[in-house]
Every structure is written in structure tokens, then in C-alpha cells.
Amino acid sequence: MKLHYRSIWISDTHLGTRGCKAEYLRDFLDHTESDYLYLVGDIIDFWKFKTGAYWPMLHSDIVQRIINKAQNGTRVIYIPGNHDEVFRKHAGMHFNGIDIQLNAVHTTEDGRKFLVLHGDEFDSIVCHNKSLAYIGGEAYEVLLLVNRWFNAVRTRLGYKYWSLSAFLKHKVKNVVSFMTNYQHILSLEAQKRKVDGIICGHIHHADIATMEFGKTYCNCGDWVESCTALTEDEHGTLSIVRWLEDSHVLLDDAVSEDTGLAQAA
Template identity: 80%
Template sequence: MMKCHYRSVWISDTHLGTKGCKAEYLRDFLDHVECDNLYLVGDIIDLWSWNVKSGFYWPTLHSDIVQRVIDKARQGTRVIYIPGNHDEQFRKHAGMLFNGVEIQLNAIHRCADGRRFLVMHGDEFDSIVCHNRSLAYIGGEAYELLLMVNRWFNVIRKLLGFKYWSLSAYLKHKVKNIVQFMDNYQHVLSLEAHKQQVDGIICGHIHHADICDMEFGKTYCNTGDWVESCTALVEDEAGRLTVIRWLEDGYKLLDAAEQPAKAA
């Protein structure tokens, strides 16, 4: 099986344990990507869904993904799990090691080019999550309803011969208040990077993958999610950071990785 190799990979907001998780694409990504460092940047397992709803959703496919992560750790990949707000119960285990996976509240990553990045989920700087937990739960329920509508919307698109398109992502980026929230979120996290005296920050939480230059010469990176966009942040051997959109870029990246092998 042809694979892409990166120095480091960051994924977040997979929301395993919910129907919104695009687990088949995430498993495909993990099967085709190797790395020296794998950061799980929060909201990997969605424990909120089990608290709010009656019933328990955990298909075999989600267990397959957990097993793949554990296998990577056993095979030499350094795996760091930084819990978010949806899996915050794991924060009490910070500093411990489970099946080769390190649990940390945050981490400092040094890129190959010497830059230092603070890695954290990012919910610490979301005032709704910090100060109004009940509203955050309601927002989560509304978001999952939107994802359900999005799934049926794409079933119809597929029957008509169209490619996958995220209705929820489109609406999110068209609502002025949400766009303003994302801008403010980036600004606040760039201030934290400046305070921590690092070159940038890598986070998740808001489900919008991005790399951009911010105030004080800091770099803001967001890993995106695996319920809408199926994105990851990766670092190559030179320290360059890139967002991978697996649904769009996956086969192109694998083809590019295969070319040197054929030439050899």
C-alpha cells in the first residue's frame, strides 16, 4: 500500500461516537499516512453525545480507528493526545501513558526549521464554552442536527451524480456573526502565542482548517475537523506546514508519493 510520510501530523475534532464523524475517510487517512509525530488535538472521542442523549453509538469502524492510532504508537510514532471540551474527562489523566499514547493538556512542538508552536485544543479561549456550558450543549445539539441534514443532502447529491459538498460548512462561513467569531478566535490565540513566546499556535475546536500570519509575526494554524471538511495539518521534513483536505487531495498526494518510487 502506497503511503505518504510526514514528520508530523495534527488532527482534531473527529467526534468519534457520533454519527457525524466521517470515520470511513479518517480510517483511509490513517491507513495511507505515516508520521514521526501524531498529535490528537482534542474532541477525538465525543463524550458529550453520551451525556446528552440516551443510547450509545459506537460502531466497529470507530474501534478500528482507535486501534490504528494505538498501532502507530506501538510501531514507533510518538502519539500525543490533547483533550478538548468534548473529551475533557481525559484531562484528569494528563501526564499518563495509555497504550503508548501520551495524554497532555498542551504541548510545545519544535518544527524541523526550528520554529516552536504551542499545541492546544483551543476551547479555553471560547467564552461560550468557558462561561455558559448549557448554551454550549444546546449549540452542539443544533450543530449535529445540521450535520444530519447535511448527510441526507449529500445522499441526494450522490444519487444525482454530484460530488460531496458541505452545506453546514457553507452556511457557517456565510453567517456574519460566525465569521466574526472565527476572526476574534484567531486574534485571541495569536495573543496567547505572543504571551507564551512561541512562533505560533496549532489548535482545533472551531472546525475551520487554516494557516495564516497574525499579529506579532505569529502563525495561526487550525487542523479543521473530520465531520465536515476531513482535514489535517501536516509538517514535512523541512518544517513546512500545510493543510491537507483528504477528500480533495488524498489521491493526488498518494500519486505524488508513488512517482519517486516508480522512478527508483
């Protein structure tokens, strides 16, 4: 059973790192299909390759699944981020059925227009101090490693997954202030580009919110902590799917709905 969406956006999978929750991402790709699939940056983490390559077969499986979708009718648009910025010089190219673009404008089924971009171009730390951003990325990897061991103990004790890094993000005042400023800057860009909203990634925090000027802010999250995606249904409604928490319920509901339709027929 597969869940069908009109559009799916995923970002910050960071393939090529040990922090990537690749098994959940592969499961998500196996159980979903869509007319449009947007890869909203930091899909492959080339920064991490500087300190040694890590590329298990599971990560190759994910790349192959995306290519298979592109070759079987899904329009796949790859918008590189800062960790995979090497692909930005190939913007405008078509590779294995995948379109590489610096950004895109997506029109939802209900007629709204959204600017789709990774979002690092609006992050002053990344734009003006790449060495500091790289050091921050290394510290983040350590935090994820601690988080993995912490949750292994929680699982043995019968507790659900809990993200230490996400908790720290929301408790640190400066980080909360950064997220607010980030949304403010993106609302100005949406106003400038005359679109109804922005869809981005980069800050690893899935969210749908109303910004200034009535613009809609959507962030599809990440696949190193929250395992989240942004989706659009056949009516144009945007939602966040939290695969760690929602997968069983969504798949069970889909099976029930399919069974009900079969019985009615």
C-alpha cells in the same frame, strides 16, 4: 503506499457520533505515517454519550490504528478538548504508548516553536456557558444529518461533496466575527508564551494564517465535515491536507515518485 510526514495533527474527529466520517479517517490513518501524531482534542465525543451510546466497530478500528502507531515508533500526543475533557484529569499519564497532555510545544524541523492546544479554553461560549454549548452541539448534529442527506442526493446527480454547515458558517456575520476574534485571542496567547505560533482545533475550520505580532495560526479542522489534517514535511513546512479532495492526487504522486526512484536505482 504510505505518505510520510514528520508530524500530523488531527482534531475534532468526534468518534462516538454518527456525524464522524470514520471511513475517511481510517483511510487517512492507513495511508499515512509520521514521527509525531498529535490528537488535538474532541477525538472521542463523550457529550454525545449522554443521549445514548453509538460506537460501531469502525470507530474501534480507528482507536486500534492509533494505538498501533504509538506502539510502532510514532510519538502520539493526546491533548483533550471540551468533548473529551474527561481525559484532562489524566494529563501527564502514558497510556498504550500515548502521552496525555493539556497542551504541548512542538518544534518544527526548521526551528519554529508552536503551542499545541485544543482551543476551547479561548471560546467564551464554552468557558462560561456549557449548557448553551451543549445545545449548540445538538443543533450541529441535526445540521450534519441534513447535510448527509443533501449530499446523498448530490452524489446521485453526479455532483461533488458540498458542506452546507461550512457554507452557513462563512455566510453568517457573527460566526465570521467569532473566528476573527478567536484568532486574535490566540495571537495574544502566542505572544504571551513566546512561541512562533499556535496549532489548534475546536472551531472545525482548517486554516493557516499570519496573525498579529507575526505569529502563525494553524487550525487542523475536523473529521465530521471537511476531513482535514495539518501536516509538517521533512523541511518543517506546514500544510493542510483535505483528504476528501486531495487523497487520490497525493497517493498517485507518491506512487509515481516511488516508481521513479526505483527506476533510477
